[in-house]
């Protein structure tokens with residue numbers, strides 16, 4: 001019995017998905033059991049890179065999600081609306097859903113999974129994080145027996161491409177972003193990528209799976225790469241680091257009064273990564289996700305985080321999972337039943353996410369100080385007054401008639417560090433604080 005699917009979208013990911021499904025030779029035998037029956041698009045006249053019978057194409061996407069001949073809906077149209085409403089309507093009509101839409105899942109996952117559990121259907125999302133990298137299913141299944149401590153990822157290809165080029169060419173952010181847009185690596189409106197919002201959506205999804213609870217996106221700290229300069233990349237290199245946009249989710253064990261099994265840190269920010277760390281050598285548009293758990297230790301997933309073929313590979317992997325489950329179910333078509341707890345979403349509570357002020361990390365600071373006696377002493381005193389212990393203080397040279405000083409701290413509570421910086425900003429000896437970055 002074939003699984004009949006309705007595709008919502010025939011763009012980059014939809015086209016890649018159709019190409020795999022229409023060419024099943026030498027793939028898993030279940031691929032040929034998945035049949036495209038309807039395809040929803042915005043424009044019927046657009047030339048397509050895959051042959052879809054014209055009678056299957058429609059601009060009426062609602063007719064697909066309510067069609068009794070459709071068993072599963074593949075949402076690869078993107079955006080928040082109407083994608084969210086169509087997913088909910090599909091669920092309401094007893095259809096399983098496969099989606100690549102991290103923005104919808106990170107914002108409306110609670111509503112969608114509650115509806116799916118009530119309707120007894122699966123919502124699968126391998127393509128939503130890491131493009132072609134299988135990471136969602138491993139977190140749900142193979143790694144699920146571990147107590148996960150941390151998930152740390154480079155999950156945005158656009159920013160990794162820009163940072164890689166800044167690193168290699170010694171260039172600044174703005175001209176390299178403009179070039180990346182010209183070459184088609186960055187979108188015309190790059191904000192979701194460069195401001196860390198896309199990575200925040202993705203780490204919220206990964207954290208939810210790794211730590212077995214829902215995540216409020218508003219509690220995920222997101223800082224992008226717009227303020228990373230060529231100077232910081234060069235100084236970080238001299239200190240043995242590369243700068244990467246990391247998405248970090250980890251159990252927060254620093255708050256002794258709280259239950260460490262419940263309390264999480266979830267954050268996205270440019271980070272100094274030691275150059276011998278496994279994530280330091282992940283370059284260009286590639287993604288990688290490092291998972292640390294007990295007893296497995298460290299596992300890293302690496303691969304293409306976007307693109308038509310890779311992302312479609314993840315979509316179709318969900319579809320064959322669905323096909324396998326539907327085949328092994330005895331209930332006739334139409335009586336949707338969620339039978340496999342390794343595919344369904346079972347958690348319902350929200351995780352507690354620590355405020356950034358409580359996070360403990362190391363910091364890198366570059367500042368410009370007036371060239372006068374006792375400046376280094378004043379810095380040390382101010383940091384010391386706020387329990388900030390310094391690992392290194394290096395006077396790099398002169399810039400704009402000021403001494404340029406780079407400081408790396410030991411681990412310190414964010415609130416203490418920021419208070420010390422505020423105090424320094426009001427000190428006449430300090431001209432400006434040029435950059436502040438966290439260190440892994």
Ligand code: NAP
Nearest residue numbers: 009010011012013041042043076077078100101306307311
């Ligand atoms: P895309 O190339 O822009 O394609 C979107 C498709 O959806 C198009 O076929 C478009 O129709 C159709 N569509 C959009 N809004 C519609 C509406 N209101 N009514 C009818 N049809 C509509 O997008 P994509 O790059 O494939 O991305 C799809 C999803 O996958 C997004 O959620 C994205 O975040 C996710 N994703 C993408 C990648 C990637 O590498 N591209 C990687 C991972 C995840 P027309 O063709 O007629 O315009």
Ligand code: HSE
Nearest residue numbers: 155156157158305306
């Ligand atoms: N804009 C995303 C990125 C696409 O650059 O990683 C894949 O989700």
